[in-house]
Amino acid sequence: MKKSLNEIAQYLGGRVSGDGEVLIGGLATLDDAGEGQLTFLANPKYAAKVATTRASGVLLPEGAEPHGRNAIFHANPYLAFAKLLTLFYVSTPAPAGILPGAQVAEGVKMGTDCTIHPGASVAPGVTLGSRVVLYPGVVLYPGVTLGDDVTLHANVSVRSGCRIGNRVTIHDGTVVGSDGFGYAPDGKNWYKIPQIGIVVIEDDVEIGSNTVIDRAALEVTRIRRGTKIDNLVQIAHNCIIGEDCMIVSQVGISGSTQVGNHVIMGGQVGVAGHLKIGDNVMLGAKAGVPGNVAPNQTVSGTPCIPHRDWLKASGVFPKLPEMKKSLGTLERRVAELEVLVAKLAPGETEVQ
Structure with missing residues (x-):
């Protein structure tokens, strides 16, 4: 062309x-x-x-x-x-229907122009929109719903009851709806808390490879419209991620945290649980977030602080060894002066 x-x-x-x-x-x-x-x-x-x-x-x-x-x-x-x-x-392959080697249960509801590749497995009670593409190794558990123009790449798993909207792309190896990490102490042991909620992924979301989004303990883990999630991200149970967020690789978001709209998280950001992060927040790479973050600010560091303060602190860090040496010298000189001052006779004003 x-x-x-x-x-x-x-x-x-x-x-x-x-x-x-x-x-x-x-x-x-x-x-x-x-x-x-x-x-x-x-x-x-x-x-x-x-x-x-x-x-x-x-x-x-x-x-x-x-x-x-x-x-x-x-x-x-x-x-x-x-x-x-x-x-x-970018071109869209012609729809190929259910190819030999795909496993599609009876009664699955399917829109038009879908392609299901060999090795994909679609359980009973699944609903597929139109122009859905399921690559080899995709597994859809019972009761899953996919909207129109959804593409699930190889070895994506979507667990029971989870719902995915329109124009969603999920890359290889990602798991949607795995059990949230919930255990109750039972003496020296741990009792597993059943995770009976679901994951809802809204329209126009893209999720990278080998990311995990846990199902809610009781209600919904939700990824709102337009959010983009990179590879190797962990989003725990009952989190709500706002619209048009950008979450870079190796981010971990603990349970029941609410993230506002248009939030950007750099690589390896770690967010504690049950927090609120406001709209338009930028979290610098490797930021550790132990508390709520108000809207419209940029923070960095662990624990995170305003980005400008973090830059100043980062500039001081390489100088700490020399500053420690200088401080030790000053401490010795002050100690010597204190000894000399102690030796002054009453009424003397200077050391001979």
């Missing part, structure tokens, strides 16, 4: 500078692009590369210098480039 710069600009809502009829057949980075390809500049520190790229066109932010290149100016070139990657390279 080839499109002219004019066609691409119209599709993106941008404007062309240079030859709008040049044809584009693919996308590449500033360094690797060649003739017939389009590249983009999102970070101003790489602006000099626009002059040397071999691309036939460059996506640029408004006001950037095109260096004589054919260009499309756009308010958000990074987003525009992502949309073009979808346009040029």
